[in-house]
Amino acid sequence: MKDAGHRECVRSALDHETTDRTPVNNFALVTAARSAGVTVEKARRDPRVSARVAIDYSLKTYSDFVKPILDSQVPFADLGMDVRFPDDDYGYIKEHSVKDMEDIDELAFFDPAAAKECPMFTQVISDSLEETRRMLEEDLHICGLSWGPVTAAGYLMGAENMLMMTMMEPDTAKKLIEKTVPFITAMQNKMIDSGATVMWMADPTSSGDMISPGMFREYSYPALKDVIKGVRAEYDVPSFLHICGNTLDIMPLLPELGIDCFSFDHAVDIRKAKEKAGRRMALMGNVDPVRMILGGTPDEVAKECCGLIDAAGRDGGFILAPGCETPQASPDENVRAMGLSGMEYWKHRN
Numbered sequence: 001m002k003d004a005g006h007r008e009c010v011r012s013a014l015d016h017e018t019t020d021r022t023p024v025n026n027f028a029l030v031t032a033a034r035s036a037g038v039t040v041e042k043a044r045r046d047p048r049v050s051a052r053v054a055i056d057y058s059l060k061t062y063s064d065f066v067k068p069i070l071d072s073q074v075p076f077a078d079l080g081m082d083v084r085f086p087d088d089d090y091g092y093i094k095e096h097s098v099k100d101m102e103d104i105d106e107l108a109f110f111d112p113a114a115a116k117e118c119p120m121f122t123q124v125i126s127d128s129l130e131e132t133r134r135m136l137e138e139d140l141h142i143c144g145l146s147w148g149p150v151t152a153a154g155y156l157m158g159a160e161n162m163l164m165m166t167m168m169e170p171d172t173a174k175k176l177i178e179k180t181v182p183f184i185t186a187m188q189n190k191m192i193d194s195g196a197t198v199m200w201m202a203d204p205t206s207s208g209d210m211i212s213p214g215m216f217r218e219y220s221y222p223a224l225k226d227v228i229k230g231v232r233a234e235y236d237v238p239s240f241l242h243i244c245g246n247t248l249d250i251m252p253l254l255p256e257l258g259i260d261c262f263s264f265d266h267a268v269d270i271r272k273a274k275e276k277a278g279r280r281m282a283l284m285g286n287v288d289p290v291r292m293i294l295g296g297t298p299d300e301v302a303k304e305c306c307g308l309i310d311a312a313g314r315d316g317g318f319i320l321a322p323g324c325e326t327p328q329a330s331p332d333e334n335v336r337a338m339g340l341s342g343m344e345y346w347k348h349r350n
Contacts, residue, residue, distance in 0.1 A: 006064040006140045007197070014238055014260050014282045016316040022309050022342040025065040025284060025321040026335055027263075029145075030090065030328050032057035033069050041087045043069035044124050051131035058140055060332065062339025064319075066136065067143040067200070068128035075146075075187065076155060078110050078118040089328075098157040101169075104176050107156070109183040112190035121187070126194040133195030141198050141238075144191030148203025148241070149223035150211075152180040159205055166211075166219060177223050185230035192235050199231050199239040207245030207265075216250045221257070228258045240284070244324055248272055255280035266291075266323030274312040283312055286323035287338060294327040298337035305341035313345075 009023045033043045036053040043050040050068040058066040073091035077083040082094040098104060110117035112126070125144065132142050147155065153176045154162045165173040188199050205211070206220040228239050241254070242263035251273060254262050263284040264273055270286055277283055287293060287308065292301050305320055312318045320342050326335060 006138060008139075010064055010141055010238070010319065013313075013316055013319050016279050016282070018314070018316045020343075020346050022313045022345060023064040023319045024062060024339045024342040025263075025319055026058060026061045026063035026326060026339065027289075027322045027324070028054075028057060028061070028063075028326040028335070029067055029069055030088075031326045031330055031335075034088075034328050035332055039088050040069060040071075040090070041085065044071055044074075044085065047123060047127035047131040048135075050124075050128040051135050054132065055136055055140075059138070061335040062342065064140055065143055065198075066132060066140045067145065068132050070125050070128060070145045072145055072147055072202075073155075074120045074124045075110075075118070078120050081156075093155055096156060096158040096161070098176060099161075101172050101175070104172065104179060107176075107179060109186075112187045113193075125187075126190060129191055129194035129196055142196050143198055143200040143240075144188065144194075144196035145200055145202070146184050146187050146191070148201050148206060148220070148243075149177045149180045149184060149227065150220045151203045151205040152184060153177045154205045156180070159210075162205075163211070166215060174219065177219055181223050181226045182230070185227050188227065188231045189234050192231070192237060196237075198237055199228070199235075200242075201227065201240070202242040202244075204242075204244040206243050206250075208247055208249055209245035213249045217253065221253060225257045232258060242284075242324075248276060251276040261319060263321065264323065268323075270308055270311045274318075277317075279317060282317045282319065284319040284321050287321065289322040289324050289327055289330075293322050293330045293334050293338065296334060298333045301334045301337040302341050302344065305338050306345045309341070309345045 012019045013023050030040050032054045033040050038053050054066050054068045071090050073083050081097050083091045085091040115122040238260040240261045241259045244265050247264050261282040261284050264286050266286045266288040292304050
């Protein structure tokens with residue numbers, strides 16, 4: 001049955017209103033390709049394949065969001081870095097390009113709106129989003145994807161080297177992080193021009209498992225805020241941020257970034273997250289992606305999902321999703337069970 005209310009359901013959640021279902025994000029990228037029997041490389045090279053398998057997967061898993069088979073390492077290839085792209089997985093960086101202040105001074109980013117400067121970004125990301133917008137017959141939210149500033153800086157320098165730099169040469173680390181901000185903003189804006197209907201950014205290196213709350217405030221906070229401000233200056237779209245690991249200590253700061261929704265890890269206690277977030281931002285999460293989505297049964301997934309909605313979604317302000325990306329080998333029936341839980345919870349609630 002066609003659902004003409006996906007975006008309205010999400011809007012209600014972001015506004016902390018209650019409806020007859022909880023919106024769901026399947027948090028899937030390459031999972032959709034595997035489910036369709038398509039290699040990641042084929043989807044990466046053909047925007048129409050990328051869009052089609054993602055749309056089909058979102059519809060059959062009852063997701064209110066769709067994200068084509070985007071590869072977040074693609075921009076680094078267009079920057080001239082050594083990035084290897086396996087047939088059936090994401091790309092990985094073989095050699096980092098930034099070592100010192102001189103390299104930062106010489107670092108030049110491409111213009112995401114100039115296709116000749118960034119052929120892979122254009123094909124894998126921009127064109128896939130355009131094809132998704134063209135093919136999509138329901139009003140699912142279309143997601144782009146970029147790394148956040150601290151994570152992007154970590155890929156340019158090497159995360160370990162960058163974190164060491166915050167202790168040895170903090171001004172150098174700050175300059176690199178700050179230099180990524182206009183580039184990430186421009187990529188986000190191009191993705192919205194291409195069809196994305198939300199801003200989606202992931203900054204896993206900002207995790208409390210990687211940096212202290214003090215470091216988050218000093219390095220991550222200003223850069224994230226500038227990206228979100230830059231996108232909001234051009235587009236009125238909901239903004240989503242995902243950070244892995246322990247984020248409870250920084251959660252009171254996150255609404256100040258201007259985000260509409262924070263996506264958090266399964267390791268975070270959802271009741272404590274709800275208490276800290278209050279009604280200043282919506283939350284998205286946090287089904288265990290490995291134990292439940294990959295390794296559980298549909299009944300176990302449904303039980304966990306209903307427990308999460310009961311803990312954080314009874315008064316709105318909540319989107320049900322895995323606590324991090326849906327593992328590539330996840331059974332379709334488990335992801336469908338999560339999607340159905342967004343509706344079934346409210347049908348059987350006393």
